[in-house]
């Protein structure tokens with residue numbers, strides 16, 4: 001018999017094979033492909049155009065793995081169409097390095113065995129109410145949003161919901177935005193359920209990946225906590241998906257195969273016909289819109305755990321003080337911080353800038369340091385003793401001669417966390433301090449540092465946005481935002497939303513155990529809209545206003561955006577091709593084509609970049625019409641095109 005087999009590569013269609021075996025849709029097989037053997041899956045439809053020039057080859061072997069579910073195949077087909085990714089690449093996301101795992105000894109699964117133990121955790125009245133609302137029509141597809149203040153105990157509510165699903169014999173998936181969180185989160189899970197969940201992200205060992213992949217495929221593993229990619233595991237009996245921190249923009253994968261994991265989780269749930277729960281303190285505009293329209297149901301937890309109250313906000317007017325030339329912390333702030341330290345409160349200085357200084361310039365020759373590969377300044381990292389490009393990783397030494405004579409005489413403009421850390425140490429020499437950024441916290445030693453922070457052995461933290469990501473520091477009751485004016489720079493349609501989310505999450509780190517807490521904003525602009533938005537206790541006021549702005553300006557979620565990034569090493573050729581491409585697709589694509597314009601980061605990794613933006617009605621026609629046009633247009637081999645559906649970053 002003839003069978004269609006999809007193969008994990010760049011082709012958008014299955015290939016036709018011959019087989020004497022009894023094969024059905026979803027079976028994993030080994031087939032010859034070119035000169036090699038490759039894993040494929042029996043697909044649900046044949047290639048549309050019949051290519052008779054190829055000799056039909058034979059399937060070599062069927063793998064002993066429960067077959068992939070029909071609904072999962074439908075989901076992958078839709079995923080490929082929506083995100084404009086070849087079907088073969090969608091399948092590649094599901095397979096394990098293009099392979100499938102056949103046999104694993106049953107002892108290997110032992111470590112993840114389901115063994116729900118009684119816990120002493122008792123849900124509050126409010127939590128119980130939310131759980132009840134969440135569990136309405138739990139047998140089929142529906143989206144429920146659990147909105148609750150940071151620290152209000154949302155996790156316990158969805159753990160309870162998950163427990164019920166597991167007890168009914170189903171599998172569950174919890175998506176988290178940050179891998180760094182899984183450690184603290186895993187402990188919380190074990191405390192509640194009494195057993196170890198399978199944790200899935202790019203950093204786990206190959207052996208563990210094989211165990212989890214096959215355990216999910218044959219239904220011996222019941223719960224996975226994972227990053228974006230766990231959404232593509234071959235679940236046999238998936239019963240519930242939970243997307244924690246659904247507003248978090250790191251759910252959007254920007255590079256390579258681009259997709260939004262939250263949106264894809266909702267669509268997978270819809271194809272599987274199972275419930276999905278979105279968890280957040282402040283919903284994304286998209287989610288908020290769907291709640292307003294009645295598409296998603298909503299429950300709310302307003303009270304913080306143990307009746308802890310949210311932190312107070314205070315504004316420190318930088319116009320009133322004279323700061324020294326290398327100083328960013330005024331007297332007024334020092335007094336406030338002293339007051340907190342005397343009460344044994346932990347203090348955080350927040351600045352969303354890694355390194356020591358973002359801009360290095362020579363006083364004599366006026367040359368600055370910029371990246372040779374990207375149109376971006378190099379950031380000086382004092383600890384590492386080098387200059388670093390945060391986009392391509394280029395490193396340079398701070399060692400240069402002037403064009404005239406002698407060494408350059410450098411000045412450093414603006415602060416990064418390292419610089420603030422130096423100032424803090426000078427002001428509070430007897431206190432223990434640490435920098436909390438991706439440069440310092442992604443190492444093996446970071447769990448020790450975390451422990452010290454939790455035990456208040458470190459009194460002052462200097463942190464970037466990494467610290468806003470769900471950490472629980474019991475003594476942190478004072479946050480100083482070193483320069484909130486920095487956040488209002490940039491022109492991004494989601495700028496206001498991004499800032500609100502960031503500062504809401506950041507504030508949520510403070511006052512978690514019931515002691516009074518304060519967030520201080522240092523600013524020169526007292527009456528910016530941003531400060532009003534952030535300090536407002538009810539985030540719905542912001543969301544409603546922001547939604548109106550989006551509606552008036554025909555921005556997402558009211559229209560769909562598709563970004564096209566065209567890159568090439570020759571600037572003139574790139575521009576010419578971009579205009580040619582634009583006039584080619586205009587008129588055939590469903591939507592308006594804007595651009596081309598130079599990308600904000602015009603040069604990245606030695607390539608020039610221009611952007612086009614297509615905006616139109618929310619319908620799959622937009623993607624299919626564009627895909628047809630792209631397939632017909634021939635770029636020179638030196639020019640590359642990337643498509644990003646529902647873009648978040650416009651760099």
Ligand SMILES: [Zn+2]
Pocket residue numbers: 371372373374376389390391392393394605
């Ligand atoms: Zn660079």
Ligand SMILES: [Zn+2]
Pocket residue numbers: 362363364365366367401402403407408409
């Ligand atoms: Zn110089």
